[in-house]
Amino acid sequence: MKRWNGWGDVNYQYHLPETAKDFLQSKVSEGGAYADAALDNVLASVPESRIPTHPLVTTDPEERIRHARGQSLPDWVAMRSGKYHAFPDGVAYPTSRQEVADLLQYASDNRIKVIPYGGGSSVLGHVNPRPQDGPTLSIDMARMNRFLDFDSESRLATFEAGILGPELESLLNKRGYTLGHFPQSFEYSSLGGWLATRSCGQQCFYYGRIEELLAGGHIETLQGPMDLPPLPASAAGPDVRQLILGSEGRLGVITDAVLRVRPLPEYEKFAAVFFPDYEHGTRAVRALINAGVETSMLRISDAQETEVTLELAGKQDLVKIAKRLLSLFGMGKERCLVIYGITGDKRTARWIRRKAFQIFRSHGGFPVDFVIGETWKKTRFTYAYLRNTLWDMGYALDTLETAMPWEKVIPAQAAMKKAILDAGEAAGIHPLVFSHLSHHYRDGSAIYVTYLWPRSPEPDQILDAWNMMKTAASKTIVEFGGTISHQHGVGTDHLPYLVYEKSAIGMDWLGAVIEHADPDHILNPGKLLEHKEV
Ligand SMILES: Cc1cc2nc3c(=O)[nH]c(=O)nc-3n(C[C@H](O)[C@H](O)[C@H](O)COP(=O)(O)OP(=O)(O)OC[C@H]3O[C@@H](n4cnc5c(N)ncnc54)[C@H](O)[C@@H]3O)c2cc1C
Structure with missing residues (x-):
């Protein structure tokens, strides 16, 4: 069963080694373990529903709590403190396109806002x-959640x-196929x-981003159904x-989608290499990309993240031995870890493996082969x-993330970390900040930053500190x-920064499309962009 106030299944616990506590204390001081709000208390705080009855809509308070928040930091503060501010008035579980259309009609007739809800894993306030x-x-x-059709020829x-x-994935795997989309x-x-x-x-390098995997689909809009036929390519405007x-739920409800899938790969392995420092590591990664060596996943952690990875890993005895060994080979405190995946047919995989090994070695890398890589694979979703x-x-x-051209990546990564550290200090906390480059493109890379700090017992203080750090990093990204x-x-949290990449005219056009599709502002208002008052 899914947790109502955190991540994942209630029955799974991520165990940290005993030493992790000391490590965290040494880095960011001791965390205070304060009690969470009890579900019963939150249930008691859910107000009366304001919507008329509908056969597909439940107003059960627990359902409403479970759909009130996603997974952003403010969402966690709300869920753990019980300070929610708002709940949906009802929850519906449609089972067909027609039922989605009926619900949209009901919402439109009664001026009820609609939030499409998938897994609720948004980290930016999308579903609130x-x-x-x-x-x-x-x-x-x-x-x-049905598998509707499979065209093996295409x-x-x-x-x-x-x-x-x-x-x-499991339905596709049974037929010998995969989508390969693994956030x-x-x-x-x-x-x-x-x-x-x-x-x-995580493997979009090989399988493609979701935009590349979508061939066509069906959307229920406030104006009626919209069919987008699967097309391999189109120059028609x-x-x-x-x-x-x-579209973040602003244009309609996506009911089904036609996806480009691939046969399961013949070969897949994840491996790791250590570098003496970040500079060596990032040069090696660039060299790999420039040489056209297409790994399915490639991630380089900075020295802080490498240390956190080692310290928070289980099996501390093995980690101790590994650290000693690495030091002997010149990989001291500044060492950084690269994890990469090789996916595809055996012949190409052999070539990639050989080339990666050569390039990494020529940049001072110390390959530790598959143990760390395969452990990463095993824990990549439980992390x-x-x-x-x-x-x-x-x-x-x-966490926060961005992407930009290569020439800016390293200075921007350093500046983002500094911005968070400085803002954290100004807020009176001393965050632990670490980072990796997560996805690489010929012209640039994605930067992913994690920040961790001892939380205050006061929900508002946690939010204030977060707000200062998040704002400082976001402004740095924009700069x-x-x-x-x-x-x-985008959700709500990134909304103020969108104009910098879309331009004012672009924002106007986007706003005009949404205004046209939803003149009464029914669909997920305030997400992606704020409507001008009408
Ligand atoms: C621990 C963790 C790790 C994450 N890792 C990644 C990652 O590796 N890569 C990544 O891309 N993201 C990641 N995310 C962010 C998040 O998982 C993604 O944004 C994901 O795509 C959201 O999917 P969801 O089904 O949970 O959508 P929800 O959170 O339910 O909704 C997100 C938005 O999509 C809209 N929406 C949902 N379903 C529909 C629909 N059928 N029709 C129309 N609109 C709809 C909602 O209205 C909302 O605006 C992570 C989040 C967490 C908590």
Whole structure:
């Protein structure tokens, strides 16, 4: 069963080694383990629903709590403190396109706001009802999770949009295929959510981003159904699929999608290399990309993240030995870790493996082959549970990310970390900040930063500190001309920064499309962009 106030399944615990506590204390001081709000108390605080009855809508208070928040830091503060500010007035679980259309009609007739809900893994406030919006309905797509069609000749698979990652992959795997879309939130994120937020999987280098995997689909809009046929390519003007991608529930409800799938790879392995420092590591990564060596995943951690990875890993005895060994080979405190994946047919995989080895060695790398890489693969989705464990130990954690051209990547990464550190200091906390480059492109890279700090018992103080750090980092991203999001989307939290990459005219055009599609501002208001008052 899914946790109501944190990440993932209630039955899974991410265990940290005993030494992790000392490590965290030495870096950011002791966290205070304060009690969470009890579900019963939150249930008692849910107000009367304001919407008329409908056969598809439940107003059960627990359902409303479970759909009130996503996974952002402010969402965690709300869930753990019980200070929610707003709940949806009802939740519906449609099972067909027609039921989605009926719900939109009901919402439109009764001036009820609608929030499409996939897995609720948004980290930017996407699924939260806003107090100022009045009656709100959450449309949870969980029961629209069927595998509708498979065209093996074109390798196109059609799924309903509420299907979650594991179910989608398992259905495809049974036929010998894969979508290859593996965000870290895979376990609890849905196809519709991936499309609506332009999500990016960990192996998008090989499989492609979700935008590249979408061939066609069906959307229920306030004006009626919209069919976008699967097309391999089209020069027939601007692509409406691109408007649906990243629409964050503002243009309609995606009910099903036709996806480009691939046969399961013949070979897949993840491996690791250590470098003496970040400079050597990043040069090696650039060299690999420039040489056209296409790994399926390639991630380089800075020295702080490498240390955190080692310190928070289980099996501390093995880690001790590994650290000693690394020191002997000149990989001291500044060492940094690269993890990479090789996916594909055996012949190409052999070539990639050989070339990667050569390039990494020629840049001073120390390959440790498959143990660390394969451990990363095994824990790549359970790592998300670490946040529950850290919170219980008294630490708050958030991440942010961007992408920008190569020439700016390294200085921007350093500046983002500094901005968070400085803002943290100004807020009276001393955050632990670490980072990696997560996705690489020929012309640039994505930067992913994690910051962790001892949380205060006062929810507002946690939010104030977070706000200062997040704002400082976001402004730094804008100063460097990066995107405000490489993969998480916009929601409410990134909304002020969107204009810098879209331009004022671009924002106007986007606003005009949304205004046309939804003149009464019914669909997920306040997300992606704020309507001008009408
Ligand atoms: C631990 C963790 C790790 C993460 N890792 C990654 C990662 O590696 N890569 C990545 O890209 N993101 C990641 N995310 C962010 C998040 O998982 C993605 O944004 C994901 O795509 C959201 O999918 P969801 O189904 O949970 O959508 P939700 O959170 O339910 O909704 C997100 C937005 O999509 C809209 N939406 C959902 N379904 C539909 C639909 N059928 N029709 C129309 N609109 C819809 C919602 O209205 C909302 O605006 C992570 C989040 C967490 C908590």
